[in-house]
Amino acid sequence: MLHPRRSAQHVLLCDLCETVPLQxxxxxxxxxxxxxxxxxxxxxxxxxxxxxxxxxxxxxxxxxxxxxxxxxxxxxxxxxxxxxxxxxxxxxxxxxxxxxxxxHENLSAQTQLLQNDLKELENIICPRYEEMAYNVQTEKAEVETNYGELITAADQQGENLHREITAIVNQRKADIGEMKNKHLSTLNKNTKEIAQNITELEQIISDLKSILKANDISLTSTYKSRNSEFRTLPPKVRVTLPSFSTQKINKDKLNKMFGSLQSLSINTEYSDTMKSPEAVSSAPIKSLLDEPQLIATFNTGYKYLHSVSCFGEEVWTRGNSKIMKLLNLQGNQLTSIQTESGNIPEDIAVTRDGDLVYTDRLKKTVNLVKNEHIHNVITLQGWCPLCVCSTSDDDLLVSMISDDKTQTKVARYSDSTETQTIQFDDQGHPLYSSGVYIHKYVSENRNHDICVADREARAVVVVNRSGKLRFKYTGHPSNTKTSFNPFSLLKSAGKSSNTKKPFDPIGITTDSHSHILTVDSNNNRVHILDLDGQFLRYIKNCQLDAPVGLCVDIRDNLFVAEWDAAKVKKIQYYKQG
CATH class of the missing domain: 3.30.160.60 (Classic Zinc Finger)
Structure with missing residues (x-):
């Protein structure tokens, strides 16, 4: 029951005198x-x-x-x-x-701590656990399918072996039948010859008996003996029966012939500890320059330059040629590699060990250049490789399109084994556009996000490591919205215009602070985004002309490939120190 002085029907009174209303x-x-x-x-x-x-x-x-x-x-x-x-x-x-x-002061501080903890649990930690649970459920759902495919493969191999063994058995039986017929033919011929002689002998015996019975001198005097002719018996045919020598079935060899089953490997991978918001906010971050600085420009010798990939103080370049060139920062060629097929490479990347990787769209291969020798590491069936990047785990991320141009995806490869496919969002919708114009440049961020510049969709599509969509960036709102023109780059190359054109992402890269940088070729600029896809600023005042590809070195210097001029420009966009 409420205290009478606190009741809604009474005036609230002072706690000390209990007579005067409180103030x-x-x-x-x-x-x-x-x-x-x-x-x-x-x-x-x-x-x-x-x-x-x-x-x-x-x-x-x-x-x-x-x-x-x-x-x-x-x-x-x-x-x-x-x-x-x-x-x-x-x-x-x-x-x-x-x-x-x-x-109250302590309570306020503790309350703030509780609120911070609650915010971190709700917005960061719990979503990560939910993401992990979702990934495990997805993996469980794929178990039946994956193991069903293994059983199907085993059945198919069994059928293949049965077919081969049946063919061998039928061939042996045919050989045995042929030998049997030859054997019988030989015996029949011998039997016929002996029977013919017996017939003649029986006739001679009959004739002799008739002569002796007639007692005719003329018949007796004209008789000529043939006994000597028949004293030599016909040749006797001796046939050695064929034998069937069987080999003892070697189960080990048979197992190897059937095919090996790689053992199940279960490893526990301990995830990185998530940094607290305080730790993240206190990490040293370099400041972006208000006006990025053009440091150097050098020619590549191509008629048209397509892309550039950094390696230390050197850059690999790809142009309208089957030759890929390694240049120093003065533009001097250090070495070159020609594609094995003679085709123009679709894209290039550099691995953690400094080896060159290139995709051959026409041959449907991804190739590794090690010590100037080309090794085919991936050959696709039904898909064409587009762009490639090397991850911090030394995997390869390859964007690709189906032969009929109706599907696009990104696949992760460890060595030559496909370990992940990224193609659809949670609702089953395609993450990436498909069609004739197929630029899908790919890069990995420091937080293991996978970033794709989808030119036809006019978007940068970013998924987390497990392939779940994080966000899509479709350009700064100041860019106008018009239909996609794949030839806009060709038409506008070398021409300046103050009219803002639609967002046209081609190349993409990331830096040490997980910033995402993408080329906007239509507007001769580079967009810088934070790791959550928020627009930070442009790089646009460095005389960029038809930029199409870019990369960042270990010091966060930006290298931009210019298509029409076939030049590489080195740009500083962070403050020093």
């Missing part, structure tokens, strides 16, 4: 006071006071009871002991020379 409130003592009792309350100097208008009072916290004084609440805070204390305890000298503060 003030002491927040430290949690006491309601009238104007007459304020002075009396302040006479108690054993503790501090904070008297405010009753209407301005803060919400009253639930004070804990003092463990030493059961009838009192702990309304003060000892900063040395780090515990709430009551007024009596402070007055007793137990906390002499200790700093005693308002419990």
């Amino acid at each position: 003030s409130h002491c927040e430290l003592c949690n006491v309601n006071l009238c104007v007459n009792c304020v002075g009396k309350h302040l006479l108690d100097s054993s503790t501090g006071h904070n008297v405010v208008s009753h209407l301005q009072r803060r919400s009253t916290p639930n004070y804990s009871k003092c463990p030493k004084h059961a009838n009192e609440h702990s309304k003060l805070y000892c900063e040395k002991c780090n515990i709430p204390v009551c007024i009596t305890r402070v007055s007793s000298g137990k906390h002499k020379h200790h700093k005693i503060s308002d419990i």
Whole structure:
């Protein structure tokens, strides 16, 4: 039941005199006071006071009871002991020379800490756990399919072996039948010859008996003996029967012939510990220059330059030629590599070890150049490779399009094994556009996000490491919206215009602060985004002319490939130090 003085039907009265309506409130003592009792309350100097208008009072916290004084609440805070204390305890000298503060101040700080923890749990930690749970569920859903494919492969191999064995058995049986017929033919011929001789012998015997019975001198005198002719018997045919020698079935060889099953490998990969918001905010961040500086420009010798990839103080370049060139920062050629097929490479990248990787769209291959020798590491079936990048884990990310131009995806390869496919969002919609104009440049961020410049969609599409869509960036709002013209670069090359054209992302790269940089070829500029896709600023005042590709070196210097001029420009966009 409500206290009668606190009831909604009664005027709220002073806690001390209990007769006069309250007007003030002491927040430290949690006491309601009238104007007459304020002075009396302040006479108690054993503790501090904070008297405010009753209407301005803060919400009253639930004070804990003092463990030493059961009838009192702990309304003060000892900063040395780090515990709430009551007024009596402070007055007793137990906390002499200790700093005693308002419990509200400590409560405010603790409340802020709770709010920060809640925010981090809700916005950062819990979503990561939910993402992990989602990925595990997805993997579980794929188990039946994956193992079903293994069983199908085993059945297919069994059928293949059965077919081969049946063919061998039928061939052996045919050989045996042929030998049998030849054997019988030989015996039949021998039988016929013997039977013919027997017939003649029987005729001679019959004739002799007739001569002897007739007792005719003329017949007897004309008789000529043929016994010597038949004393030599016909040749006897001896045939050695064929034998069938079987080999003992070697189960080990048969197992190897059937095919090996790689053992199941279960490894526990411990994830990186997420940094707290405080740690992230305190990390040293270099400041972006208000006006990026053009440091160097050098020619590449191509008629048209397509892309550039950094390696230390050198850059690999790709143009309208089957030759890929390694240049120093003065533009001098250090070495060159010709594609194995003689085709123009679709894209190039440099691995963590400094080896060149290039894609051959026509041959459907991804190739690694190591010690100037070309090794085919990936050959696709039904898909054409487009662009490639090497990740911090030394994997390869390859964007590709189906042969019929209806599907586009990004695949991750460890060595030559495909370990991940990124193609659809959570609703089953394609993440990337498909069609005739197929530029899909790909890069990995420091937080393992996978960033794709989808030119036909006029968007930068960013997914996290597990392939879940994080955001799409479709350009700064100042860019006008018009239909896609794939030949805009060719038409506008070398021409200047003050008219803003649609966002035209081609090349893409990331830097040490997880900033995303993408070429906007239509407008001769580079967009800089933060790791969450928020636009930061342009790089546009460095005389860029038809930029089409870019990369960042270990010092966060930007290298931009210019298509029509076939030049590389080195740009500083961070402040030094």
